[in-house]
Amino acid sequence: MDYYGIDIHKKYSTYTRVNEKGKIMEQGKIDNNVQEFQSILNCSDGRAKVVIEATSNWYYIHDMIESMVEEVVVAHPLRTKAIASAKVKTDKIDATTLAQLLRADLIPQSYIPPIEIRELRELLRYRASLVRIRTKVKNKVHAILIKNGLNHPFSDLFGKQGRSWLSGIELAPVYRLSLDGYLSLIDYLNEQIKPITQQIDNQAKKDPRAEILESIPGIGHYSAMMIISEIGDIHRFPTAANLVSYAGLNPAVHSSGGVTRYGRISKQGSSWLRWILIEVASIASRHSEKFRIFHKRIAFKHGIKTANIALARKILSIMYYLLLREESYRE
Numbered sequence: 001m002d003y004y005g006i007d008i009h010k011k012y013s014t015y016t017r018v019n020e021k022g023k024i025m026e027q028g029k030i031d032n033n034v035q036e037f038q039s040i041l042n043c044s045d046g047r048a049k050v051v052i053e054a055t056s057n058w059y060y061i062h063d064m065i066e067s068m069v070e071e072v073v074v075a076h077p078l079r080t081k082a083i084a085s086a087k088v089k090t091d092k093i094d095a096t097t098l099a100q101l102l103r104a105d106l107i108p109q110s111y112i113p114p115i116e117i118r119e120l121r122e123l124l125r126y127r128a129s130l131v132r133i134r135t136k137v138k139n140k141v142h143a144i145l146i147k148n149g150l151n152h153p154f155s156d157l158f159g160k161q162g163r164s165w166l167s168g169i170e171l172a173p174v175y176r177l178s179l180d181g182y183l184s185l186i187d188y189l190n191e192q193i194k195p196i197t198q199q200i201d202n203q204a205k206k207d208p209r210a211e212i213l214e215s216i217p218g219i220g221h222y223s224a225m226m227i228i229s230e231i232g233d234i235h236r237f238p239t240a241a242n243l244v245s246y247a248g249l250n251p252a253v254h255s256s257g258g259v260t261r262y263g264r265i266s267k268q269g270s271s272w273l274r275w276i277l278i279e280v281a282s283i284a285s286r287h288s289e290k291f292r293i294f295h296k297r298i299a300f301k302h303g304i305k306t307a308n309i310a311l312a313r314k315i316l317s318i319m320y321y322l323l324l325r326e327e328s329y330r331e
Contacts, residue, residue, distance in 0.1 A: 002044040005098030014091035016099045051102040054110040074110040120229040127196045134189040215328035218284030230273035240320040247273045249313045281311035
């Protein structure tokens with residue numbers, strides 16, 4: 001059995017092959033394409049295990065080499081670094097360290113979601129990116145109004161009445177040109193977002209897990225599917241605390257000399273899951289009496305931001321048991 005440690009970069013990868021005794025058999029640098037990977041992996045005749053780190057392009061590398069070897073392990077970058085930190089750091093050293101850890105079965109593995117979950121994640125994140133761009137453009141419109149000392153009476157400036165008002169206000173030519181350009185861009189983004197939203201809604205209606213999550217106040221089709229895509233199989237988490245930790249909503253713990261101190265949240269987990277849960281918490285605090293009381297109590301002592309995080313953590317724990325038991329939320 002051969003063990004390959006592969007340090008992945010955008011265009012190339014550095015690899016180290018070691019045998020069962022840990023002896024380095026081969027090292028090198030290859031381009032990230034099928035032919036190059038086949039050329040190094042064929043030396044083992046399929047009797048090999050490969051470890052790669054969960055970088056931005058690990059999906060592509062994992063799927064490309066999965067059929068060439070016995071097993072592909074995806075290493076958790078932060079936990080691997082904690083085990084094998086080194087003062088001297090090069091690509092070859094990283095690849096060798098990964099190979100040796102794999103041989104000793106010491107690789108802290110990352111979750112490898114199935115292809116359908118990966119595609120759902122990409123769809124949801126694509127919509128989120130478009131919405132963020134649209135928000136930036138809307139802020140540009142507000143900035144133009146501020147520069148011209150204009151106030152509007154609309155709750156939604158970009159609704160039907162607000163758009164009519166924006167079309168009729170008198171501005172200097174340069175501001176009129178900018179405003180019309182930004183409004184056209186918003187219309188274009190709306191057209192791009194609309195079919196994606198419809199696709200997500202259709203998927204949510206067919207998923208029983210989404211129905212369970214939507215029974216919780218503050219959760220709609222989009223947030224339910226975002227949570228499902230980030231969590232994956234709920235049974236991979238032994239406890240609710242593990243799920244909270246995966247979202248990075250658990251407080252950092254510093255313990256020394258018998259004294260334990262709790263700090264801010266760790267943020268070592270799925271940033272997308274953490275983001276959508278905090279969004280859900282801010283809405284849920286206005287639509288549920290139980291959540292409102294909890295949120296208000298925390299906000300009074302520690303502020304609204306901390307209250308949102310605490311409520312997000314509480315809601316996530318509730319989700320864990322609802323999904324595990326396949327039950328709907330009851331206030």
